[in-house]
Amino acid sequence: MSASPLISLSGITKTYGRGHAAFQALKGIDLEIDSGDFLAIMGPSGSGKSTTMNILGCLDTPTSGSYRLKDVQVERLERSQRALLRRHCLGFVFQGFNLLPRTTALENVELPLIYRGEPASSRHEAARAALAQVGLKGWESHTPAELSGGQQQRVAIARAIVTRPEVLLADEPTGNLDTRTSREIMELIVSLNEKLGITVLMVTHEPDIAAYARRVVHFVDGFLESDERKREIL
Amino acid sequence: MFWNTLLLSLRAIRRNLMRSFLTVLGIVIGVAAVVVMVTLGNGATKSVSDQISSMGSNLLMVMPGQRFGPGSDAAPSFKSADIDAIKSQISSAEWVAPITGKSATTVYQSKNWPTVVSGTTNDYFHAGNWELSAGRMFTDAEERGGKAVCVIGETVRQKLFGRQNPVGSEIRVKEFSCEVVGVLKSKGQSGMGSDQDDSIIMPLRTVQRRLTGTQDVSRFTVSVRKGASIDAATKQLTLLLRERRKIGENEEDDFRVMDTRQITQTLTSTTKILTMLLSAVAAVSLLVGGIGIMNIMLVSVTERTREIGIRLAIGALEREVLLQFLVEAVVLSSMGGIVGIVLATLSSMALAHAMNIPYLFDVKINLLSFLFSAAIGVIFGYFPARRAAGLNPIDALRHE
Numbered sequence: 123m124s125a126s127p128l129i130s131l132s133g134i135t136k137t138y139g140r141g142h143a144a145f146q147a148l149k150g151i152d153l154e155i156d157s158g159d160f161l162a163i164m165g166p167s168g169s170g171k172s173t174t175m176n177i178l179g180c181l182d183t184p185t186s187g188s189y190r191l192k193d194v195q196v197e198r199l200e201r202s203q204r205a206l207l208r209r210h211c212l213g214f215v216f217q218g219f220n221l222l223p224r225t226t227a228l229e230n231v232e233l234p235l236i237y238r239g240e241p242a243s244s245r246h247e248a249a250r251a252a253l254a255q256v257g258l259k260g261w262e263s264h265t266p267a268e269l270s271g272g273q274q275q276r277v278a279i280a281r282a283i284v285t286r287p288e289v290l291l292a293d294e295p296t297g298n299l300d301t302r303t304s305r306e307i308m309e310l311i312v313s314l315n316e317k318l319g320i321t322v323l324m325v326t327h328e329p330d331i332a333a334y335a336r337r338v339v340h341f342v343d344g345f346l347e348s349d350e351r352k353r354e355i356l
Numbered sequence: 357m358f359w360n361t362l363l364l365s366l367r368a369i370r371r372n373l374m375r376s377f378l379t380v381l382g383i384v385i386g387v388a389a390v391v392v393m394v395t396l397g398n399g400a401t402k403s404v405s406d407q408i409s410s411m412g413s414n415l416l417m418v419m420p421g422q423r424f425g426p427g428s429d430a431a432p433s434f435k436s437a438d439i440d441a442i443k444s445q446i447s448s449a450e451w452v453a454p455i456t457g458k459s460a461t462t463v464y465q466s467k468n469w470p471t472v473v474s475g476t477t478n479d480y481f482h483a484g485n486w487e488l489s490a491g492r493m494f495t496d497a498e499e500r501g502g503k504a505v506c507v508i509g510e511t512v513r514q515k516l517f518g519r520q521n522p523v524g525s526e527i528r529v530k531e532f533s534c535e536v537v538g539v540l541k542s543k544g545q546s547g548m549g550s551d552q553d554d555s556i557i558m559p560l561r562t563v564q565r566r567l568t569g570t571q572d573v574s575r576f577t578v579s580v581r582k583g584a585s586i587d588a589a590t591k592q593l594t595l596l597l598r599e600r601r602k603i604g605e606n607e608e609d610d611f612r613v614m615d616t617r618q619i620t621q622t623l624t625s626t627t628k629i630l631t632m633l634l635s636a637v638a639a640v641s642l643l644v645g646g647i648g649i650m651n652i653m654l655v656s657v658t659e660r661t662r663e664i665g666i667r668l669a670i671g672a673l674e675r676e677v678l679l680q681f682l683v684e685a686v687v688l689s690s691m692g693g694i695v696g697i698v699l700a701t702l703s704s705m706a707l708a709h710a711m712n713i714p715y716l717f718d719v720k721i722n723l724l725s726f727l728f729s730a731a732i733g734v735i736f737g738y739f740p741a742r743r744a745a746g747l748n749p750i751d752a753l754r755h756e
């Protein structure tokens with residue numbers, strides 16, 4: 123194990139709203155994640171899993187606490203620096219897909235590469251390859267409205283992995299998929315993790331899916347309740 | 357970087373084809389309305405001043421009575437002797453043309469055409485800058501003897517003779533027949549809406565004897581010699597006429613002397629007011645177009661805010677997103693502006709042709725309405741985006 127972990131959260135809290143309406147979704151999270159790890163986050167609905175993922179994905183800022191990613195103190199960064207961190211290091215799969223409507227699967231997957239400034243030819247190739255990896259060969263020119271929930275999910279995954287990010291954050295990536303497709307997607311994620319060394323942080327409700335991870339943490343009510351490392355991988 | 361932004365903007369336009377189309381349409385209508393109105397107004401003004409300057413800028417028109425226009429309020433007409441007196445006593449008067457007119461139907465073979473017959477002298481052609489496209493003016497003998505000869509305007513020639521050469525033919529005017537000796541070169545529509553080419557000119561005597569039956573001259577035109585003062589000539593003329601018409605010192609003139617400048621001013625100011633009114637109406641349509649665009653943009657704000665959230669979440673910089681929206685707005689509104697201007701140019705050319713007024717391309721109004729429409733597009737396309745791009749990505753994504 124390297125001396126300093128890839129990600130370290132300490133004392134992270136998140137309060138939504140103000141005054142009487144204020145609601146504390148995270149009540150002090152401490153978590154360290156090593157590079158190359160595969161972490162599953164479990165917990166009941168409303169326990170703060172998505173909130174944590176959003177903070178980890180630099181999409182939202184914590185109310186207090188510190189977040190270090192790759193020796194960078196994230197809460198001290200400017201908006202644009204956080205955007206560059208998202209562009210170059212992070213891939214995010216949203217719980218609600220968040221694909222651009224009326225835009226083909228190919229163009230959706232290309233989008234992060236356009237912002238990275240990839241030339242058109244390699245961009246198309248990479249986007250096609252990513253779609254093929256998630257089993258959507260032949261669906262490139264379909265728009266989200268023409269795809270099933272599971273297919274949209276896979277487009278969202280393709281968009282997150284097309285850049286080969288250092289960290290892949292996935293909020294219930296198999297939430298809408300049948301068992302067989304779930305297994306295929308999980309095998310893909312495992313291979314990205316093992317072959318390319320991509321660090322994976324994944325939220326899931328299903329123990330079967332969590333079983334693919336090397337480490338599982340449980341959230342309850344804004345706290346980190348348990349943290350277990352799979353023995354067979356250790 | 358720029359090409360990528362352009363690519364993203366064009367994709368966004370294609371993705372929202374209906375919205376883009378409506379935006380462009382709003383701008384097209386606004387721009388086209390303003391440009392057409394102003395262009396036609398300018399054309400009308402130009403046509404009025406052209407017509408008047410084709411009469412010559414140094415003309416005095418004298419008519420009995422104080423009312424503007426033909427006819428008189430019981431004031432006596434002029435006599436041929438008045439004309440002679442002016443010719444001999446006012447040195448700055450170059451040409452003095454008495455005019456007495458009557459409407460009459462003219463007939464040639466099976467065709468007939470109602471027009472105005474004016475009795476005058478050769479001075480009329482010189483004073484009014486009339487040129488002949490065929491034939492000749494009157495001879496002294498014809499003028500003195502009141503012979504049945506005439507010079508016809510271009511419109512009359514077309515109506516009666518078509519492609520034939522009229523010179524030498526006889527036409528019938530009322531009960532007498534009359535030889536065509538010349539044809540006037542066309543001057544076109546006059547500013548007052550009447551056709552200057554729709555007339556027949558005969559010697560004064562002929563008209564007095566055969567049509568009006570009096571020795572009266574209903575009005576006359578004086579052209580002032582180059583370099584001489586028009587105001588001085590007006591004053592001299594007024595004094596002379598007052599004396600000849602025996603108007604007492606405290607009485608008002610019972611005739612009116614107008615110079616072409618005055619007429620030009622009156623008429624052009626009328627068309628200018630008309631242009632302004634039309635432009636105001638057109639400006640309203642530009643505004644309505646703008647409000648339409650605003651509507652379309654505001655309705656789509658939710659969707660676009662989420663789109664911005666998605667872009668930010670996958671690593672777009674705020675300024676990249678803004679640039680994309682700016683390019684998108686500029687592309688749409690300039691497309692609308694260009695289409696609007698092209699449409700306006702074509703339709704104002706066609707309308708100007710139909711209305712018989714010149715077509716003038718007005719750079720200023722084209723530029724102005726283009727910029728205005730571009731500003732609308734940019735303001736309503738860009739500023740909502742600016743708000744959204746300043747949000748946390750996650751808040752933009754959650755926007756409802």
Ligand SMILES: Nc1ncnc2c1ncn2[C@@H]1O[C@H](COP(=O)(O)OP(=O)(O)OP(=O)(O)O)[C@@H](O)[C@H]1O
Pocket residue numbers: 138139145147165166167168169170171172173174217754
């Ligand atoms: N924008 C927000 N404003 C106010 N409260 C919020 C907001 N987002 C989340 N919350 C609250 O914070 C708590 C944690 O939400 P979070 O989305 O992290 O839950 P979760 O663990 O992901 O649940 P699920 O499994 O249902 O996705 C919830 O009680 C939710 O109501």
Ligand SMILES: [Mg+2]
Pocket residue numbers: 171172173217293
């Ligand atoms: Mg969640």
